[in-house]
Structure formats: C-alpha cells, structure tokens
Amino acid sequence: MANPNKDFPLSYFAGKFDCAKSSISEDIKIIKEAIELQEAGIVVTSIGAKGGVKFVPSISDKEANEFLEYAKNRFAEGDRVLGSGFLFTSDILFDPKFAEGAGKIFAKRFAKLDADLVITIETKGIAVAEYTAQYLGLPLAVIRREAKISDGSTVSINYFSGSSDRIQKMSISKRLVKPGSKAIIIDDFVRGGGSISGMCNILAEFQSEALAAGIVLSVDDARHNMVSDFYPLMFLDSTELKNGHCVIKTNIL
Amino acid sequence: MANPNKDFPLSYFAGKFDCAKSSISEDIKIIKEAIELQEAGIVVTSIGAKGGVKFVPSISDKEANEFLEYAKNRFAEGDRVLGSGFLFTSDILFDPKFAEGAGKIFAKRFAKLDADLVITIETKGIAVAEYTAQYLGLPLAVIRREAKISDGSTVSINYFSGSSDRIQKMSISKRLVKPGSKAIIIDDFVRGGGSISGMCNILAEFQSEALAAGIVLSVDDARHNMVSDFYPLMFLDSTELKNGHCVIKTNIL
Numbered sequence: 001m002a003n004p005n006k007d008f009p010l011s012y013f014a015g016k017f018d019c020a021k022s023s024i025s026e027d028i029k030i031i032k033e034a035i036e037l038q039e040a041g042i043v044v045t046s047i048g049a050k051g052g053v054k055f056v057p058s059i060s061d062k063e064a065n066e067f068l069e070y071a072k073n074r075f076a077e078g079d080r081v082l083g084s085g086f087l088f089t090s091d092i093l094f095d096p097k098f099a100e101g102a103g104k105i106f107a108k109r110f111a112k113l114d115a116d117l118v119i120t121i122e123t124k125g126i127a128v129a130e131y132t133a134q135y136l137g138l139p140l141a142v143i144r145r146e147a148k149i150s151d152g153s154t155v156s157i158n159y160f161s162g163s164s165d166r167i168q169k170m171s172i173s174k175r176l177v178k179p180g181s182k183a184i185i186i187d188d189f190v191r192g193g194g195s196i197s198g199m200c201n202i203l204a205e206f207q208s209e210a211l212a213a214g215i216v217l218s219v220d221d222a223r224h225n226m227v228s229d230f231y232p233l234m235f236l237d238s239t240e241l242k243n244g245h246c247v248i249k250t251n252i253l
Numbered sequence: 254m255a256n257p258n259k260d261f262p263l264s265y266f267a268g269k270f271d272c273a274k275s276s277i278s279e280d281i282k283i284i285k286e287a288i289e290l291q292e293a294g295i296v297v298t299s300i301g302a303k304g305g306v307k308f309v310p311s312i313s314d315k316e317a318n319e320f321l322e323y324a325k326n327r328f329a330e331g332d333r334v335l336g337s338g339f340l341f342t343s344d345i346l347f348d349p350k351f352a353e354g355a356g357k358i359f360a361k362r363f364a365k366l367d368a369d370l371v372i373t374i375e376t377k378g379i380a381v382a383e384y385t386a387q388y389l390g391l392p393l394a395v396i397r398r399e400a401k402i403s404d405g406s407t408v409s410i411n412y413f414s415g416s417s418d419r420i421q422k423m424s425i426s427k428r429l430v431k432p433g434s435k436a437i438i439i440d441d442f443v444r445g446g447g448s449i450s451g452m453c454n455i456l457a458e459f460q461s462e463a464l465a466a467g468i469v470l471s472v473d474d475a476r477h478n479m480v481s482d483f484y485p486l487m488f489l490d491s492t493e494l495k496n497g498h499c500v501i502k503t504n505i506l
C-alpha cells in the first residue's frame with residue numbers, strides 16, 4: 001500500500017514472509033475483499049507465472065465528500081481574509097492531513113487518464129501535487145518562477161497573472177518533461193487562469209499536453225478551455241471575499 | 254496508520270466496525286505485534302475509560318540503510334553533474350518514493366525531540382519536509398524567498414548564501430510560527446550553511462528555536478553549530494563534483 005500502482009510478483013511476498021505463493025495468494029484475496037469493501041482502493045491481480053499484484057488506492061465518495069466539508073470549514077474558520085481580496089491558506093495547504101486528502105481525491109478523479117506525470121508551479125500547490133503523484137504512482141515536475149543554476153538548461157515563458165495583475169515568468173528544467181508526455185496539472189488557486197495557460201504552453205514546448213487540472217480553490221466559477229477535465233475542489237465567492245467574508249462551496253467529486 | 258501520532262479512542266473503532274471495545278482491544282494487540290515485529294512503527298495504547306491507541310510510524314534500521322543505498326545510487330546514476338559544481342536533483346527530490354523514504358528516516362531520527370513544527374525554505378526540500386511532517390504528525394511551515402500578498406504580514410531577514418555567493422532574502426508569514434515553538438529544519442542541500450543560519454535567525458524572531466536539521470545532501474562534511482542535531486542523509490564530495498563526478502557517501506541512521 002506504500003507503493004501504489006506498483007506491480008509486485010507474488011514471489012516478493014513469498015520470500016518476505018517465508019511461505020508458499022499459494023498462501024500469499026489466499027491472503028491477497030482476503031486483503032482485496034477488505035480494501036474494496038471499504039472503498040479504500042482496488043487490488044489488481046494478474047495471473048500466470050509472472051503473476052503479480054498491485055494496489056490502486058482510492059477514497060470512497062462518502063469519505064471524499066466528508067473531506068471536502070472538513071476542508072471548507074478549515075478555510076472558513078478563524079481570521080483568514082486578508083486585505084485586497086486574498087485568503088491566507090499556506091498553513092492548510094502544507095498540512096499533511098489536508099494535502100494528503102486533497103491528493104487522494106485528485107488521484108481518484110484522474111486515475112483513468114493514463115497520464116505520465118503530475119506538474120505544478122511553486123510553491124503552495126506542491127504538497128497537494130506530491131500526494132496526487134504518490135497516489136497515481138507518477139513523478140512530479142515542479143515549475144520554478146526563476147530558473148536556478150541547479151536546474152541545468154531550462155525552458156521559460158512569460159504569462160499574464162490575473163492574481164498579481166502583471167506579467168510573470170515560469171521556468172522548467174528540460175530534464176523534467178519527456179517529449180510527448182501527458183500531464184495532470186495541480187495548483188492551489190485559480191483566478192484568471194493565467195498560470196494554467198502558462199503551464200499548458202510550457203508543456204507544448206515539449207510537444208506535451210495537459211489532460212486535466214486539479215485545483216484546490218477556484219475563485220467563483222473559473223473555467224479553463226485548455227484542459228478537458230478542469231476540477232476545482234472548492235469555489236470561493238470573490239464578492240464576499242472583497243467584503244471580508246470567506247464563503248466557499250464544495251465541488252462534489 | 255494514515256493518521257500517525259494521533260490518538261484514537263477505542264470507541265472510534267467500535268463504532269466504525271460495529272463491535273465491542275473488547276474485540277477492538279484484542280485486534281489491536283495483534284496489529285501491534287505485527288507492526289512492531291516488522292519495525293514499521295510502534296502502537297501505543299493507553300488504558301482507562303478514555304483509553305485510546307495511536308500509531309507512531311517508523312522504519313527499521315535495515316530498511317533505512319537500504320533506502321540510503323538506493324538514494325545514493327539514484328543521485329550517482331545518469332548524467333546529473335552540471336557545470337560549476339552543481340548536481341541536478343529536482344526529479345529525485347519530488348519523486349514520492351524518494352521523498353517519502355527520506356521523510357520516514359528524518360521522522361525516526363527526530364521522533365523523540367518533541368518538536369512543534371517542521372520548517373523548510375522553498376522549493377526543493379518541500380516534498381521531503383512534507384513527509385517528515387506527516388510521519389511526525391506535525392504542521393509544516395514553508396519559508397518563501399519573496400513575501401507574497403497572500404502571506405499576510407511577514408517577517409523577513411537577509412542572509413549570505415554560499416551556494417549562490419550572494420545576499421539572499423527569506424520571508425515567512427507571521428501566522429505560521431507561534432512564539433516559543435520548537436522546530437525541526439528540513440532542507441535538500443547544505444554547502445556553507447547560510448540558509449540554515451537564516452532559518453534559525455528567522456525562528457529567533459518568533460522567540461522560537463531549531464532543535465535539529467535534517468538535510469538530504471551535505472557538501473563534504475558540513476557541520477552546523479546552531480542546531481544540536483544536524484543530520485545529513487548523504488555527503489557529496491565537492492572536489493570530485495568539480496571534476497564532473499558524483500561521489501556520495503551515505504550517513505547511516
């Protein structure tokens with residue numbers, strides 16, 4: 001379960017627990033039943049001499065929706081509304097409990113897309129993107145604002161950021177995206193969608209594309225026409241925010 | 254196990270599985286034995302009317318040292334040495350398999366320190382810091398290079414970065430550190446130790462202190478006198494690096 005989406009041959013467990021493959025096979029049936037009954041994931045077994053087993057994690061719809069309620073309440077609690085229509089979110093976004101839950105929901109939503117990597121732009125979406133990548137069994141590529149010497153050669157683009165109302169730059173190491181890749185974008189916040197367009201454009205520089213975008217908080221009902229599956233966990237009411245109130249609607253999985 | 258270091262009353266499980274607390278209690282004994290036999294962690298039960306149980310995750314010394322060998326080989330493989338004595342590490346540092354393993358080792362090393370939070374500076378140490386926080390059951394505070402409007406009011410300091418050979422700035426939201434906190438620093442790379450001093454100094458602005466620092470890669474045998482437990486997973490030979498070779502020694506837990 002700690003290595004989601006990875007195939008293990010039965011001989012791995014037979015060796016680890018010093019017993020026959022047939023016993024492992026029976027135990028796996030019990031484990032499969034227990035896990036699937038709880039909707040914690042799916043256990044996929046393949047038969048034959050090279051037969052193996054892998055764990056595809058998931059979260060039940062009930063748990064997902066309970067998590068979204070919990071998340072909504074956390075963002076709405078306390079004194080998070082800053083001046084000029086911003087919300088303080090950094091503590092929640094890096095809280096492992098929150099980030100892991102959000103990652104699980106995105107992984108469930110995007111599990112069937114057959115993507116090659118998860119991609120995000122620094123900084124506040126990184127923890128959620130990391131858990132999404134973990135649960136999908138994919139690598140994570142992190143786009144930087146500024147290229148660093150330790151990135152090696154990079155590709156950079158300029159884009160218009162609605163949140164900061166100015167032209168911004170994003171930059172990614174050429175080593176992080178193989179040409180022809182299919183990516184899932186994860187980000188913490190969408191207002192005008194400029195950074196999502198930017199990420200799509202930077203992927204295009206690698207003849208690669210974004211299949212989907214998972215967003216933690218979308219301002220109002222932001223949409224995006226450059227990805228076919230655009231899924232925000234929550235919608236934040238911008239008019240209320242400007243008046244100092246945090247009003248959030250959850251977006252049921 | 255998905256909520257490490259969190260106390261659950263037995264009634265939680267009795268309700269969830271619709272059975273008597275005494276049955277739960279017996280099952281927990283079996284689970285405790287299995288987990289502790291494998292050195293995957295410790296199951297702590299407290300008795301009495303408010304009796305509960307919590308899972309403190311760990312990793313066996315054997316597994317930890319196998320992981321360090323695996324990590325060393327990943328950094329040494331392929332063509333990672335960049336010009337001017339830098340190593341390309343971003344893909345490994347955000348790979349969930351690597352980051353989770355490193356986080357588990359740091360959590361084991363620092364489990365008894367009774368810290369209040371994990372702290373890191375953006376960007377490349379964030380994934381490792383996130384898993385460290387998860388396994389310790391602590392929040393993660395991320396220091397930014399530049400204060401953002403969504404951070405609210407911030408504390409900033411300037412520090413000398415040996416890696417970039419210039420004065421740099423770090424900035425943290427005042428909301429992220431409570432006065433009097435005890436922190437564990439996590440970072441991906443130490444050369445001169447400037448960013449660790451910076452993090453200690455920024456913590457001091459909150460009358461808080463760093464108890465320990467967990468580093469993925471230390472250049473040569475870097476030490477740091479501002480934290481009492483300074484623990485790098487690996488040492489990178491700077492002379493070899495300048496000659497285009499990646500020579501790494503692991504630092505056994």
